Amino acid sequence: MRIILIGPPGAGKGTQAESIKAKYPIAHISTGDMLRENVRSGTELGKKARAFMDAGKLVSDDLIIDMMRARLRADDARAGFLLDGFPRTIAQAEALDGLLKEMSIELDAVILLEVSDDTVVQRLASRRVCSSCGAIYNAIAHPPKIEGVCDICCSKVIQRDDDKESVIRNRLAVYHEQTSPLIEYYDKKGMLHRIDANVAKDFVLKYLETLNAAGNV
Numbered sequence: 001m002r003i004i005l006i007g008p009p010g011a012g013k014g015t016q017a018e019s020i021k022a023k024y025p026i027a028h029i030s031t032g033d034m035l036r037e038n039v040r041s042g043t044e045l046g047k048k049a050r051a052f053m054d055a056g057k058l059v060s061d062d063l064i065i066d067m068m069r070a071r072l073r074a075d076d077a078r079a080g081f082l083l084d085g086f087p088r089t090i091a092q093a094e095a096l097d098g099l100l101k102e103m104s105i106e107l108d109a110v111i112l113l114e115v116s117d118d119t120v121v122q123r124l125a126s127r128r129v130c131s132s133c134g135a136i137y138n139a140i141a142h143p144p145k146i147e148g149v150c151d152i153c154c155s156k157v158i159q160r161d162d163d164k165e166s167v168i169r170n171r172l173a174v175y176h177e178q179t180s181p182l183i184e185y186y187d188k189k190g191m192l193h194r195i196d197a198n199v200a201k202d203f204v205l206k207y208l209e210t211l212n213a214a215g216n217v
């Protein structure tokens with residue numbers, strides 16, 4: 001199964017990816033998580049990416065494509081993968097097509113999580129994440145059992161710097177400008193599946209199971 005999840009920040013890509021990977025043995029590849037890990041460990045890539053991430057802007061296509069070229073060839077991606085946060089520009093989508101061709105593999109489906117800007121702002125402003133394992137919480141709807149402490153690994157639960165309201169607005173503008181053209185790109189290839197991301201959390205998994213049962217992924 002090789003799938004792309006597309007949607008604005010806060011559409012629930014990370015949350016959906018967590019439940020999908022619990023069910024299917026495929027690699028969850030999140031470029032945002034990979035970049036944050038590089039920032040944390042102070043790599044050259046992390047140093048270059050940080051200012052863009054803090055401002056809610058996209059990191060340059062070249063850096064992202066180099067990072068993904070290596071990641072897609074890792075052993076755990078052989079059984080399939082779920083791309084979360086990549087591609088984010090047409091240039092990245094074209095580069096991905098090239099990489100997949102080199103590897104003689106094909107994508108099965110692109111799932112678009114559709115959600116309104118207002119919902120995004122509301123959701124992200126209350127999103128909290130574990131600073132260590134990346135588990136996702138919501139300060140209102142799904143807080144950790146002990147305030148500020150991750151249920152899974154007991155590390156600190158924080159608000160991401162780019163989940164502050166001013167940065168959220170930037171990230172949304174970037175999504176509409178640079179990422180939403182991908183909708184037409186994949187629709188033309190007949191690969192796009194639209195899902196209303198305002199609905200229940202396990203809906204994407206159920207939808208995927210239907211596609212799987214029908215032999216479509």
Ligand code: AMP
Nearest residue numbers: 031032052053057058059064085086088
């Ligand atoms: P995310 O966790 O997917 O919301 O990503 C957080 C930030 O990482 C984004 O706002 C961008 O600055 C950067 N980023 C993640 N994925 C990409 C990508 N595919 N292309 C460019 N920048 C990215």
